[in-house]
Amino acid sequence: MTYAAKNLTTGGRELIAFRVGDQEFCVNIMSVREIRGWTPATPMPHAPVYVLGVINLRGAVLPIIDFSARLGMKPAEPTVRHVIIVAQVKSQVVGLLVDAVSDILTVSDSDIQPTPDIASDFERSFARGVLAIEGRMICLVELDSVFPHEERDAA
Amino acid sequence: MDMNEIKEIFFQECEEQLAELESGLLKLNDGDRDPETVNAVFRAVHSIKGGAGAFGLDDLVSFAHVFETTLDCVRSNRLEPNQEVLKVMLRSADVLADLTNAARDGGSVDEARSRQLIKELEALANGEVPQAAAEPAPKAAPPAAAEPVPPVNEEGFQPVAFSFEEFETGEEPAIDLPTYEILFRPKSDLYAKGNDATLLLRDLSRLGEMSIHCDMDDLPALDRMNPEAAYFAWKISLKTDKGEEAIRSVFEFAEWDCELEVMLAGDEAQAHEELPMQPVPFDLSMLDEEPRAPVEEEDRTVAGERNIRESADSAAEGASNVVQMTPSARAPAENSRSAASAAAQSAASQQAASAATPTIRVDLDRVDRLINLVGELVINQAMLSQSVIENDANGTSSINMGLEELQQLTREIQDSVMAIRAQPVKPVFQRMSRIVREIADMTGKSVRLVTEGENTEVDKTVIDKLAEPLTHMIRNAVDHGLETPEKRIAAGKNPEGTVRLTAKHRSGRIVIELADDGAGINREKVRQKAIDNDLIAADANLSDEEIDNLIFHAGFSTADKISDISGRGVGMDVVKRSIQALGGRINISSKPGQGSIFTMSLPLTLAVLDGMVVTVANQTLVVPLTAIVETLQPEASAIHSFGASQRLISIRNSFCPLVDVGRILNFRAIQANPVEGVALLVESEGGGQRALMVDAIQGQRQVVIKSLEANYTHVPGIAAATILGDGRVALILDVDAIVAASRGQSLKPEMSLAAAG
Numbered sequence A: 001m002t003y004a005a006k007n008l009t010t011g012g013r014e015l016i017a018f019r020v021g022d023q024e025f026c027v028n029i030m031s032v033r034e035i036r037g038w039t040p041a042t043p044m045p046h047a048p049v050y051v052l053g054v055i056n057l058r059g060a061v062l063p064i065i066d067f068s069a070r071l072g073m074k075p076a077e078p079t080v081r082h083v084i085i086v087a088q089v090k091s092q093v094v095g096l097l098v099d100a101v102s103d104i105l106t107v108s109d110s111d112i113q114p115t116p117d118i119a120s121d122f123e124r125s126f127a128r129g130v131l132a133i134e135g136r137m138i139c140l141v142e143l144d145s146v147f148p149h150e151e152r153d154a155a
Numbered sequence B: 001m002d003m004n005e006i007k008e009i010f011f012q013e014c015e016e017q018l019a020e021l022e023s024g025l026l027k028l029n030d031g032d033r034d035p036e037t038v039n040a041v042f043r044a045v046h047s048i049k050g051g052a053g054a055f056g057l058d059d060l061v062s063f064a065h066v067f068e069t070t071l072d073c074v075r076s077n078r079l080e081p082n083q084e085v086l087k088v089m090l091r092s093a094d095v096l097a098d099l100t101n102a103a104r105d106g107g108s109v110d111e112a113r114s115r116q117l118i119k120e121l122e123a124l125a126n127g128e129v130p131q132a133a134a135e136p137a138p139k140a141a142p143p144a145a146a147e148p149v150p151p152v153n154e155e156g157f158q159p160v161a162f163s164f165e166e167f168e169t170g171e172e173p174a175i176d177l178p179t180y181e182i183l184f185r186p187k188s189d190l191y192a193k194g195n196d197a198t199l200l201l202r203d204l205s206r207l208g209e210m211s212i213h214c215d216m217d218d219l220p221a222l223d224r225m226n227p228e229a230a231y232f233a234w235k236i237s238l239k240t241d242k243g244e245e246a247i248r249s250v251f252e253f254a255e256w257d258c259e260l261e262v263m264l265a266g267d268e269a270q271a272h273e274e275l276p277m278q279p280v281p282f283d284l285s286m287l288d289e290e291p292r293a294p295v296e297e298e299d300r301t302v303a304g305e306r307n308i309r310e311s312a313d314s315a316a317e318g319a320s321n322v323v324q325m326t327p328s329a330r331a332p333a334e335n336s337r338s339a340a341s342a343a344a345q346s347a348a349s350q351q352a353a354s355a356a357t358p359t360i361r362v363d364l365d366r367v368d369r370l371i372n373l374v375g376e377l378v379i380n381q382a383m384l385s386q387s388v389i390e391n392d393a394n395g396t397s398s399i400n401m402g403l404e405e406l407q408q409l410t411r412e413i414q415d416s417v418m419a420i421r422a423q424p425v426k427p428v429f430q431r432m433s434r435i436v437r438e439i440a441d442m443t444g445k446s447v448r449l450v451t452e453g454e455n456t457e458v459d460k461t462v463i464d465k466l467a468e469p470l471t472h473m474i475r476n477a478v479d480h481g482l483e484t485p486e487k488r489i490a491a492g493k494n495p496e497g498t499v500r501l502t503a504k505h506r507s508g509r510i511v512i513e514l515a516d517d518g519a520g521i522n523r524e525k526v527r528q529k530a531i532d533n534d535l536i537a538a539d540a541n542l543s544d545e546e547i548d549n550l551i552f553h554a555g556f557s558t559a560d561k562i563s564d565i566s567g568r569g570v571g572m573d574v575v576k577r578s579i580q581a582l583g584g585r586i587n588i589s590s591k592p593g594q595g596s597i598f599t600m601s602l603p604l605t606l607a608v609l610d611g612m613v614v615t616v617a618n619q620t621l622v623v624p625l626t627a628i629v630e631t632l633q634p635e636a637s638a639i640h641s642f643g644a645s646q647r648l649i650s651i652r653n654s655f656c657p658l659v660d661v662g663r664i665l666n667f668r669a670i671q672a673n674p675v676e677g678v679a680l681l682v683e684s685e686g687g688g689q690r691a692l693m694v695d696a697i698q699g700q701r702q703v704v705i706k707s708l709e710a711n712y713t714h715v716p717g718i719a720a721a722t723i724l725g726d727g728r729v730a731l732i733l734d735v736d737a738i739v740a741a742s743r744g745q746s747l748k749p750e751m752s753l754a755a756a757g
Helices: A002-008 A121-126 B003-029 B035-054 B058-075 B083-105 B111-125 B188-192 B197-205 B244-250 B268-274 B293-297 B303-315 B322-328 B337-353 B364-391 B397-421 B426-443 B460-481 B485-490 B523-532 B544-552 B554-558 B572-581 B735-742
Strands: A013-020 A023-028 A032-037 A051-057 A060-066 A083-089 A092-098 A100-107 A127-133 A136-141 B179-186 B209-215 B233-239 B258-264 B422-424 B447-452 B457-459 B497-506 B509-516 B585-591 B595-603 B608-616 B619-624 B628-632 B639-642 B646-651 B654-660 B678-683 B689-694 B696-704 B718-723 B729-733
Touching: A013 A083, A013 A092, A023 A100, A051 A092, A051 B729, A083 A100, A100 A127, A121 A127, B003 B035, B003 B083, B003 B426, B035 B058, B035 B083, B058 B083, B058 B111, B058 B244, B083 B111, B083 B426, B179 B188, B179 B197, B179 B244, B197 B209, B197 B233, B197 B244, B244 B258, B364 B397, B364 B696, B397 B422, B397 B457, B422 B426, B422 B460, B426 B447, B426 B460, B426 B497, B457 B460, B460 B497, B460 B509, B460 B572, B460 B595, B523 B544, B544 B572, B544 B585, B572 B585, B595 B608, B608 B678, B608 B689, B608 B729, B619 B689, B619 B696, B639 B654, B654 B735, B689 B735, B696 B718
Parallel strands: A023 A136, A060 A092, B447 B497, B619 B729, B654 B689
Antiparallel strands: A013 A023, A013 A100, A032 A083, A051 A060, A083 A092, A127 A136, B179 B233, B179 B258, B209 B233, B422 B457, B497 B509, B509 B595, B585 B595, B608 B619, B608 B696, B628 B678, B639 B646, B646 B654, B678 B689, B718 B729
8 A cells, every 4th residue: 555655744634545446536534433244235215226224233223325326326136245333424424335445545635636627516515625646536525415314405 | 510500409309308398298287296297398498498598598598497486486496387387387388399499590580489389387376376277378377477475586587486395375485584494415527517516506506505514424435435426415504585486596406416495484393304324513614725724624524534534534635625525535435324225316316317218319311321331231142042052052151151140240240230210209209299289279179199109210201201191190189170169178078189090010111100189070061072073973882991092082182172072082182192292192081070080001110022023025124112002813704895995804893904014114015915924903193903924923022222323313104222142133113103104194105314415
C-alpha cells in the first residue's frame, strides 16, 4: 500500500474502499463500525427494492441496504462472498451490502476531485467527489444520502 | 458534582420522603399507633425541611416547620392523631408535595390553601381540637393566637406540659422557670456520625441553670468493652424558660442516635420507676480540661468496677476527660451483661429501620442496556446449544453438562435483571389516595380508599404508564360511581363510600382491580344514550355485559351529560386505549345498587411480550397474544365471498372479514387459500373482530421486543421486531394497524421510507 504510506506523513484522512460490480467506491473510515459476512435478512413489508430486510446485529435490528440497487444498478444476489459494511449515520446504524472491501486509503483533501459534471443529479446526490489512485477511479460516497431516513419524503 | 446535581438528589429524596410521609399518615389514619410510624412521618417532614433550608427554599421551609411542629405534638402524645387531625395532616402532605414540586419545576402553588393549612396546623399545635364536622377546606379553624397560652418562644412555639399518662388532664406547665429532667443516653451511632456528647451538653448548659449526673452503670469491664459502643448516659436537671422545644432542638441532629427523654420535674417519681438508673454526680466542669476528676469522685461504684474504670482511663491515654473517653476507650472487647440491654435496644431500633430495604438509584438507560445485553446472551446461548447439538450428535457429556449449566445461569441472570426494573405499584396507589381525597372534597362525598397488594411488583414503564388511566378511573369512581352521602343513607348504605384498589399477580400478568360500592351502572340510560348516539340499533338485544362495555365506546366520551345520567363514561375510551397500548385489557362488571368493578390485566413488562409465532409466506411473524381471541381452522363451507375481493368467514352464525396477512403486508401477490391456513380471530382497538389468515402456527413464545425505529423507520403494520432462537429477526405484527388497513385504509400511504434520490 505504497499510496497510503506516502500520505500517512501528510496527515490525510482514511477511507475504506469497496467494490460493487466493476466500480469502486469509498467511505470515511470513521463512520464504519464493522465489516461482516452476509447473513439472510428478514424482508420488510412495503420496503423499497434496495432494502433487503433486517438482520440481528448482537441484539440490534439492522436494516440492510443493497448498495448496487440503491444506485439504480442491478440488484445484488447476495452470496456468502458478499460483505456488509456496518456504518453509523447520525444516530442510526445501517448495513451496506457490497461485493467486497478492497482497500484502506489514506488521502488528503487535495486528492479529492470534484464530481465530474457529466453526472446526473442522482449520482451527484451521493457522490462527494472522485479519487484517482494508481490508475483506478474511486467514488467518494456521501453515506447520509444513501441510507433511508425517518420521516424523509413521506409520500 | 455541581449544585444542580445536589439539588436534584435532594428532590429525588424528597419524593421518597413524601411517599413515606403519606404512607405513614395513612397508616395512622387506619389506627396504627406505633411510635415508629409517628417517628417516620416526623422524620420525613424534618428531612425535607432540612434539605430545603440548605437550598434556601423558604416557602418549603416555613410550611414544613409548622407541619413539623404539629407532628411533634403527636409524637410527644400531646395531640391525639384522630381522623380530623389526620385529615388536616394529609392535606398538609399534599401541600408539601405541591411546594416541593413548585420548588423543583418553578410552578406556582395555591397560596391560599397553604396559608389555610398553616393556620389549621398551628391551631392543632395549640391544642385546639378541630370540630368533628369541619368543612373540607375553608373556614375551619380560628386563628392561632386566640387562646391565652404559656410563653411563646422565638419560633412561635409554646411549652406544653408533658407527661406519659395524665396528658388528657390538660395540666398547664409551670410558667416561671420550670425544671426539666432530661435523660440523654447516646447510642454508638451518635459517635459514629461525628457528634460529641460533650458539645451537646455544653449547648444545653447555655439554656439555663443545669446540673448533670453521669450514669456509668452500663460501663462493662475493660476486657468486655466494645470499643464501638456507647456506655455512658447523662441525667440532666435543667432550669430554663426556653421550653421543651428548645431543649429538643439542642439534640436536633442527634435525636435518632440517642435515647432522649425530656420531662418537667415533678414527674420524677414516675420517671424513676421507668428508668431504673442510678444517677452519678457529674459536674459540668468535667467537660473542661480536668482529666481525672470523675473517677476520683466516683464513690458509689463497686471496687472492681472502679479498677476497671481506672484502667480504662489510662487506656484512653491522655483523653482529656471522661466524657470523651467513652468514644475513645476502644479496647477490643466483647459486650457484657450490662451492655446487653443497650444492645437489645439498638437491635430493636435497627430492626425497625431495616423495614425500609436499602436501595440505590440507577439511571434507567443503564438498566435497559443491561437487559438488552442479557437478551443477547440468552439468544446466543440458544444458538450455541443448537450448533453444538448439530455438529456433535453424540456430544461429550462434559460439553452438554456445561451447556446445561450455562442455560440455567443465563435464565437466572435474565430473571434477576428483569427484577431490577420491577417495582411495587405502591407509589401509584399512593398517588391515588390523594386524588380520592381531592375529588371527595370537591364533590362533598365521604370516601375511603382501601388498597391491597400494593407491594405487587411490575415493570417500571408499566407503572409509569398506569398512573394516567388509573387517575381517570378513580375520578370517575368517586365522582360518578359513588352516590352522595344522603342517597347512600337513603339506600341503607354506610354514608362513607368505599373505593377498593387491588393489585395481584395472576398467570404471569398483573391484575389491577378498582371496585366501588356505589350505585353501579344505570344500564337503561347507557342503552338509551347509545341509541341516541347511533351506536346501537334501537331494538338491539344486548346482554348486561355488552351494555356495560358500551361506556368504553368513543362516542360516549364526547357527550358530557352522560356523566350525570349514567354515572360513568367520561373518557373511558381513552382509558381503554391507554390500557391497550400497554398490551393490557380492561373489563367491567357492575351490579345495580352494589357498585362496579373494573378489572385491568396488564403485562408485567414491556420489554417482553407473549406472542403467537406464525408463518406467513415463508416468513416468521409474531402476533401479540393479547390481541388473539381464538384460533380456528377454516372449513371451505364457512368461507363466503363478498364482492370482488372480500371474503368473510362465518363463526357461530356471525360473519367476520378474513384478512390475509401475507397479502396485506405485500409478501405475496395473490390471496392465499384460507382453507390451507389458520385463522386467528383478533379483536382490535375499536372492538372490531377480524380473522387474520396465516399459513401455520409454530407455537407460543415469550419474545424480547426490539425497536425497529432505532435504525430503520416505522413500518406500518409492524409494531416492533424480535430475535428468534436461531438468531434471525422476526417481525411483530401491529394488529390494530392491520385491522385498520383491512377496512380500506391502505398501509402503503403511511410509508415514510421513500426513494430519497
